[in-house]
Amino acid sequence: MDKDKVEFGESLQFVVTLTQEYAYGRTQNLQIPQISNIPGFDIASTRSGQSTTIVNGVGQLKSQMVYELVPQKPGEFTIPAFNFKSQNGEEASSKPIKITVMPPPASNSAKNDANNSSDEQNFEQSEPKAATSIFKALLMLGFILLLFIAIPFIYLSQRAKKIAKNTKWEEDAVVVEAKNGEVKSAPIKVVKPIRKTAKAAETPKTAYTTKKSSDYNLGDYKKMNLDNPELQKRIELAGxxxxKIRKEVKKVLVGQDELLDFLILALVADGHILLEGVPGLAKTLAIKALARTVKTNFSRIQFTPDLLPADLIGTRIFNQKTNEFQTHKGPIFSNFVLADEINRAPAKVQSALLESMEERQVTIEHETFKLTEPFLVLATQNPIETEGTYTLSEAQVDRFLFKVVVDYPSFDEERIIVKRMGLAEKSHQVGIVEPVLDVKDIMALRTLTQEIYVDDKVVDYILRIVDATRSPQEYGLDLSNYIRFGASPRASIYLTRAARSHALIKGRAYVLPDDVKAVMKEVLRHRVIPTYEAEADEVDSDAIVETIKQGVPV
Known part of the structure; x- marks a missing residue:
């Protein structure tokens, strides 16, 4: 029997097998067993078969009958034992077999009815849950819409209050002609919003006497050797x-006097300079012209996105002849380095300049090389293109002494540019610039700068300027919401150095507050980081520095 349990309506197989052995060579016939009736079951079909096998001269005859049984009704049934007899008189019998016929499962319609009833109950139970979920979703959507409406309203109301707070009312007279021909003037109020730059310093951080630059006299500088004719003569020669440098550069550079002044200041003050401006404003031309006025080495590096640090500082190359690694120095090993479009190189290339700009040395693998003096990095960048550019990090920008924003030339200056450059056969005429000084002259200028006297009062003024970028409220300046990060102590050092160089170029042996003011914006504009609120109010770092310049007394 293939199984002892079956559901009503299913069939099962009852197999009867008889086996008989005989001597090889003798004919043997085994009668196939026949069963005509099995209680409780209907015989649906039968099939039979015989097989013979011979092993070591002994034959084995097997006869088999398979009955397909279908139960007549559910219940417990026993298939009785059957007796079989072969032709030679041998008898065999089967054992009784118990079969359990289980009731049939519920009909499909009953199942469907039960499922439908269950679905109806589930639906009735889920209706309140669905309604609650829909209500919560609508409530959340309404809250989000309310936020979208409320946030701009709150921002605009705050902006309106700020504008109203900084609004100045003025009465203007308007001429009105009456009907009888008389002319009368009627005053009206006109709203003129004025941006508040700085508040008056009510309580300064330290006690000092406010004094204009023009009020300083030679008596304020008792430590200066103004009667030193040798020092004055050296200052005149430096001027x-x-x-001479200015005259040579002006052979190819039209206008851009401020740009040229700060290039010379960077050369004298031993500081790097970053030029920012749209293409075509002669930034690269001015740097190349300045480099030609000095008998020294000059390298130009065109920064691109695929530039590698090894392309900048150099690398180690294996020499097959000597079987040794040799150091191949990059273009950074020069006196004047033009980093053209510096913001097009990735950060890993920009960071390769950090060590060279601050420590004046380059490390290649495990070997450190000192850079020859003078070493000056003159970089340019384009502020209008963002695709394919990488913003300079604060650490990188802070290495530059000046950041000069190059503006467009005037109408008359551009006329001269067209006549001189646009109508000439060669648009680039840097070759006509002649060298007027060498490395010794530059080092002498820098040494002379260190002899320029800076009074303690001027030093205090510089320190107050830099401190106002960090704590403007202590100087009565309403800039706390506009400054994210102030200037570092490096700004104080660079501001003092730049003021000394400016005084030297102006032919003085001492520094005035006017010298500090002349270089303040270019030294601080890239060191004062505005907040997002300042950007929203269209207040940039230049406006913040100008406010500090006007608000901090001398």
Missing amino acids: ETVE
Whole structure:
């Protein structure tokens, strides 16, 4: 029997097998067993078969009958034992077999009815849950819409209050002609919003006397050796050298006097300079012209996105002849380095300049090389293109002494540019610039700068300027919401150094507050980081520095 349990309506197989052995060579016939009736079951079909096998001269005859049984009704049934007899008189019998016929499962319609009843109950139970979920979703959507409406309203109301707070009312007279021909003037109020730059310093951080630059006299500088004719003569010679540089550069550079002044200041003050401006404003031309005025080495590096640090500082190359690694120095090993479009190189290339700009040395693998003096990095960047550019990090920008924003030339200056450059056969005429000084002259200018006297009062003024970028409220300046990060102590050092160089170029042996003001914006504009609120109010770092300049007394 293939199984002892079956559901009503299913069939099962009852197999009867008889086996008989005989001597090889003798004919043997085994009668196939026949069963005509099995209680409780109907015989649906039968099939039979015989097989013979011979092993070591002994034959084995097997006869088999398979009955397909279908139960007549559910219940417990026993298939009785059957007796079989072969032709030679041998008898065999089967054992009784118990079969359990289980009731049939519920009909499909009953199942469907039960499922439908269950679905109806589930639906009735889920209706309140669905309604609650829909209500919660609508409530959340309404809350989000309310936020979208409320946030702009709150921002605009705050902006309106700020504008109203900084609004100045003025009465203007308007001429009105009456009907009888008389002319009368009627005053009206006109709203003129004025941006508040700085508040008056009510309580300064330290006690000092406010004094204009023009009020300083030689008595304020008792420590200066103004009667030193040798020092004055050296300062006059330095001024003549600066004028020679200016004259040579002006052979190819039209206008851009401020740009040229700060290039010379960077050369004298031993500081790097970053030029920012749209393409075509002669940034690269001015740097190349300045480099030609000095008998020294000059390298130009065109920064691109695929530039590698090894392309900048150099690398180690294996020499097959000597079987040794040799150091191949990059273009950074020069006196004047033009980093053209520096913001097009990735951060890993920009960071390769950090060590060279601050420590004046380059490390290649495990070997460190000192850079020859003078070493000056003159970089340019384009502020209008963002695709394919990488913003300079604060650490990188802070290495530059000046950041100069190059503006467009005037109408008359551009006329001269067209006549001189646009109508000439060669648009680039840097070759006509002649060298007027060498490395020794530059080092002498820098040494002379260290001899320029800076009074303690001027030093205090510089420190107050830098401190106002960090704590503007202590100087009565309403800039706390506009400054994210103030200037570092490096700004104080660079501001003092730049003021000294400016005084030297102006032919003085001492620094005035006017010298500090002349270089303040270019030294601080890239060191004062505005907040997002300042950007929203269209207040940039230049406006913040100008406010500090006007608000901090001398």
